Amino acid sequence: MCGIFCLLSLSPAQREGDKTVHEHLKRRGPNFSQDLTVRGSNPCYQCLFSAHVLHMRGLLTPQPFQDDAGNVLLWNGEIFGGIPVRPEENDTAVVSQKLASCNSSAEILSTLSSIRGPWGFIYLQKAEDCLWFGRDFFGRRSLLWRFDPDLQALTLTSVAACSSAPDKSVWQEVPAVGVYRIDLKAAAESGSMMFEVFPWAHVENHVFSGCSEAVLESVPSGCNAVMNPAGLELTSPVCPLNRSIPEPGNEHEVHLNSCSKDLEQLLASKDKTEESDRLIDVLSEAVRRRVQSLPFRMQDSPPADDQADVAVLFSGGIDSMILAVLADRHIPAHQPIDLLNVAFKLQEPKKQKESTKKPKKHKNRQMDDKPGADSQTSSPFDVPDRKTGRAGLGELQNLSPGRRWNFVEINVTQEELQEMRQERVCHLVHPLDTVLDDSIGCAVWFAARGKGVITEDHEQRSFSSSAKVILTGIGADEQLAGYSRHRVRFKTSGYEGLIQELAMELGRISSRNLGRDDRVIGDHGKEARFPYLDEDVVSYLNSLPVLEKADLTLPRGVGEKLLLRLSARQLGLGQSAVLPKRAMQFGSRIAKMEDKHEKASDKCTRLLTG
Structure with a gap:
């Protein structure tokens, strides 16, 4: 790069x-x-x-x-x-x-x-x-x-x-x-x-x-x-989107209370197994290309014991969990993989602390420097993505106990956020300028920097990720109806409206997400890689009817990104396969850092310089 x-x-x-x-x-x-x-x-x-x-x-x-x-x-x-x-x-x-x-x-x-x-x-x-x-x-x-x-x-x-x-x-x-x-x-x-x-x-x-x-x-x-006068064109690297509309009554008739049982029942279908296996195959190959195309120096000199070549932007959700599992397939077993998990300090957790009967001074300790293992439950950095990240780490350790997984807890205070936003992030996000761009841009910048703490033998120590390659799960929600707006569109306009929404997603992903994320991650001398946007992965997903990718008549945690959830179960994942979508700005709690009532699409004055 x-x-x-x-x-x-x-x-x-x-x-x-x-x-x-x-x-x-x-x-x-x-x-x-x-x-x-x-x-x-x-x-x-x-x-x-x-x-x-x-x-x-x-x-x-x-x-x-x-x-x-x-x-x-x-x-x-x-x-x-x-x-x-x-x-x-x-x-x-x-x-x-x-x-x-x-x-x-x-x-x-x-x-x-x-x-x-x-x-x-x-x-x-x-x-x-x-x-x-x-x-x-x-x-x-x-x-x-x-x-x-x-x-x-x-x-x-x-x-x-x-x-x-x-x-x-x-x-x-x-x-x-x-x-x-x-x-x-x-x-x-x-x-x-x-x-x-x-x-x-x-x-x-x-x-x-x-x-x-x-x-x-x-x-x-x-x-x-x-x-151009000659009417010349570039050939599209992916096949057109399958716009076929499901016949009435073809939805999956699964109405159980347990999301895990829903998935197991759907997996019993031979067709579903074949489709999820095929998605695993193309996605695994996409990950392989991206974790094995590494700097020449890495082929000559192996990294230190705890220094990884590859990192994953990691929330413990299904998108990042699958990337971690597939990266584990293709990275030599002796090499670590960094899991970058970002959290922004909760500003006013008074009600939470009163309910847990923790003293106020304990709440205000500098937990991001070197907290002990016993203090994690009361840490102001215990945001939703930190909790699901730890749970996801446990699943990965069970699946691949011989791998060293560096779970990097990246803790950001409001003071550091404000400082680095003005010094660096505002320039990188530019020319985008919304509240959402600010939230995502800052969260990704701190995550990609990779400076935090890791836990070893119940002790925490400072850690800085050396990985130049960072895998990110962007593209999964856009193709597999993972956002809440997809359910809204489905309720108002049915499958035809949902297909139109999905078609629009990839058409605008460059201007809404990818340019910004490339600028933000690249600022650390690291390279963002997007396996879910591999041409073969997109072509395979484009070839499928919408109902094979998502069934929004099923409950949250099952229906959205259904095919990916089935693939996760095939890979041996447990609870992470049925976690509902949680946007990064809410899971990391950066959206709570500013005491303002803002819409994601509002212009963000915090991105202005001077």
Whole structure:
């Protein structure tokens, strides 16, 4: 993974990038940093490229990567399939070689379409005086843009910075509806910036007709976007969503009191067993690709006894539990796995303390420093996700007792939250700005940092996760009807409405979640990996009728994400297989940190700087 940056100027005046942005980019790529300036003489343009590399595969390959023909590639991605990459090879060099061999726009699109895995890229095709850029189908890697009309300069970057000062140009996320090309010669001659758009074919809810609303709404002021004249498209890496509506009466007739018995009864169906087994297979392979594509240094020198290469954002819920179980399959048994569990200090737990008859001074002890085992039950960090996380840890230890599971309790006080929000997180979440973005952005940032305590022999000690790879469960709820809004839509509009809601989820996941999470996790020099958004996993789930994935006539803890719950039971999981969905902002209790009545969609004033 990398922090990538390009400043394209149509004027001869040299301009440097924002120093704050540069610092954010450098934290994303701590292993190597380099700048490169390329000038076009006739016509006149200038590209300042800057790259900051997080070494993840093969030999360390400097970026910007310039080949013998003068082409320049900035690559922020991982190839997990589609294009062969040998263990000693680096993605950047492989992609550069593939793109350099392309003789037409159609061949460039074919190359990009074939890549399986997350990516964001910027590519100067020198002979054609063209600049290409864009994000993968799901938008799993961040890319932002803005245009300065006074300087006639376009900036592309993995991460930006927010400012309280008024600015004519604003940062926006590059829509993940395709890739873009700028004819630098035409731009320099006309003095205007025009983007040709090459859309993904069959994009749910973003069918491109001339120019999609998603592109038009976010094109920087002073720029224009048009459909490429040849009508070329990228090939979708996933199959279309199955929109078949269940016949009346086909719902699962299970009305028991025990959720576990509900699942066991459904598993008795041969078809259900086959479907859950198939989901396990494709998801297991997705996890394998992501936990075995690790930095070259790890193949040469094994980590210390308690130092893991892979971590899981871990709440003890079904999504993270399954990722942990499958990671256990593919990571050597002697290597630890870090389970990152974040909790925000409860501010006013007076009623709870009175009911448990604990003295007030005990409540206010610095439990996040070094609490004893006996004090855990009264800790102000005993939030719901901490409790389910500990229970999940117990299940994992029973399933794989020989594995060292580092359950990292990451405890955050309000003071530290406020400090790091202003110093770092507000810039990383930007340009998103809602209360929900604040809550999720802060929670994920502290979790990914991995600084907390672990318990050994009933004693706690400070611990900092060394894992560069962080598995996250995002994508499961979006595809398997895990959110409460899915039940609401089902009640009001039936299966047809539910299918429409699910179709919309993946279409907007890049702008709602993935760019933000990539920026937040990448700030620690770590890489987010999303097994539930693996192309093969999404294709398999897209191929199934909705009723095979979720049956919202069944109770909470069973009906939503039904197929995943059945898979969890197949994997040997117990109570975690029937835990209802709990959003991270509520499970970690960050939503309780601020004494305000806010809606998730409200603009968050706490994200403002200055």
